[in-house]
Amino acid sequence: MTDTIEIMSVELVIVADLSIKIVQSIGSVLHGVLMELVGTDYAGQLHEAGLRPYNQYVYFDKDRKQYIWRLSAVTADAVNRIVRPMLEMPEKIFLKQKRSHLYIKDRTILEETSYEDLIHKFWSSDSLYTQAKLQCMSTTSFKVDKQYTIFPEAFRIYRYLLRQWNQFSTFGMLDTDSILGDLEAGVFIRDYNLRMGIYGLEGVKIRGFRGQVVMQFKRNVEMQRVLALLSYYSQFTGLGIKTALGMGGIKCEVIE
Structure with a gap:
């Protein structure tokens, strides 16, 4: 530690x-x-x-x-x-x-x-990471074209997490321009069990989703590590809009 x-x-x-x-x-x-x-x-x-x-x-x-x-x-x-x-x-x-x-x-x-320990966690073992199960514990949504999204999209989720990581990490930035395309091509939603969630905030009802999303990582070992790292990190940052106010709470299980 x-x-x-x-x-x-x-x-x-x-x-x-x-x-x-x-x-x-x-x-x-x-x-x-x-x-x-x-x-x-x-x-x-x-x-x-x-x-x-x-x-x-x-x-x-x-x-x-x-x-x-x-x-x-x-x-x-x-x-x-x-x-x-x-x-x-x-x-x-x-x-x-x-x-x-x-x-x-x-x-x-x-x-x-710490950031260093998280990098070591996913890079120092020989584990191969194939999936991440993201459990949306509170209503989760992204704002796209002034609309709240009611379904998750893999590229939006990992773009968000990559931005959070690069914003706050003290140990190793992930090069956004070169990695983004590979990241988005390297993951897809395998399965989901979701329902509509409504989050009441100061009289406004924000629509989003709650439940489980299973992310499948394609067979590129380096990308799998990045995706596993970012998926795990989502538990600490939350996902999407208004995470400080109680939205976008995530629990994650990374599958080897």
């Missing part, structure tokens, strides 16, 4: 007063809680930069029968200024918009890593 943790993912088990219904769009309210936590200066910096080096979303875990609030960050700065303070939050949180309380019941660190 390197000294610097640049990528970190945590989850909190949450419950709320009876007056609050926990639904996925509470993510936008919780974003407000986070921005209060980090303070106006840093919140302002993030807003001005237009960068979102973190993503967060809420979902219901059917196996555990619990509501989970998951947060990830992809820079050392965001890890230290957003994720770590979140782990130290008081157990009882007042939600101004809802005039009620949320309670944190449990806190778990899911992963701590």
